[in-house]
């Protein structure tokens with residue numbers, strides 16, 4: 001597919017949908033404007049089914065009259081396909097994922113509606129793995145292994161770009177118990193409604209996953225001050241997606257995230273997804289909702305800034321049985337993450 005076609009695809013399914021259909025995530029449900037149905041795939045599918053059904057009835061009547069014997073099972077196969085039962089290309093194989101694994105991975109959406117059910121995935125001690133480009137406020141601090149590797153790369157490049165700096169990680173993985181203490185303190189100070197917009201309820205903080213960390217600055221007296229992302233530190237917001245990070249609570253997405261602007265709170269989601277969210281100016285709530293529209297038969301196609309081609313698709317969790325078969329390509333690199341709600345997101349690298 002040409003570069004221009006990619007652009008058109010992305011305009012159509014990415015930016016266009018967000019701006020025009022005003023996708024809103026409230027209580028985990030997406031709302032789109034009325035009228036969108038007639039342009040949607042559901043409408044197309046309904047139209048195809050209607051035409052097919054009419055044709056089948058006509059053919060049946062004709063065959064009765066003319067004595068033609070049409071094989072019933074052949075019709076059934078075609079009808080299944082038209083009805084949307086996926087037909088996988090030959091180069092896919094199935095990986096079985098349990099229902100618990102919906103809550104596991106770098107794309108788990110954790111917010112006030114979706115609790116963090118996996119406490120601290122693949123944690124490493126930062127004191128043993130951080131580099132000289134930044135500091136840590138606590139020697140027992142932990143974070144997810146992949147997250148720390150990408151932090152080290154990002155802050156090393158940041159230091160190369162700006163020279164000496166005062167960056168310090170003030171929080172990374174946080175246990176549910178500590179989150180509870182912080183929440184109680186905030187509520188005591190600001191009241192329940194306001195406090196809840198600053199600190200997540202215990203069980204609902206991204207910090208419990210190990211994929212998030214908070215930046216602070218060391219002041220002249222050696223104390224810790226708030227990171228506002230201004231001045232030389234604006235480099236981080238401008239470049240973090242190249243290392244797989246997003247500013248999780250942007251100033252213009254408070255309604256979607258339910259949390260006020262926090263320039264210091266960074267979340268790892270992987271380079272492809274961070275790049276897409278940045279390019280189309282959408283927050284994680286909007287992105288996870290968007291991905292649900294793309295299936296293995298019609299994946300989201302994305303070309304990143306390094307001209308790598310990616311396919312991203314959603315596999316809804318099976319309604320029963322406790323596990324789901326996730327189609328993955330046999331001969332390409334891929335990653336699977338749960339979305340923490342109702343299924344799995346597969347990311348496929350299309351070029352070598």
Ligand SMILES: [Zn+2]
Pocket residue numbers: 171207212213214264265266
């Ligand atoms: Zn935070």
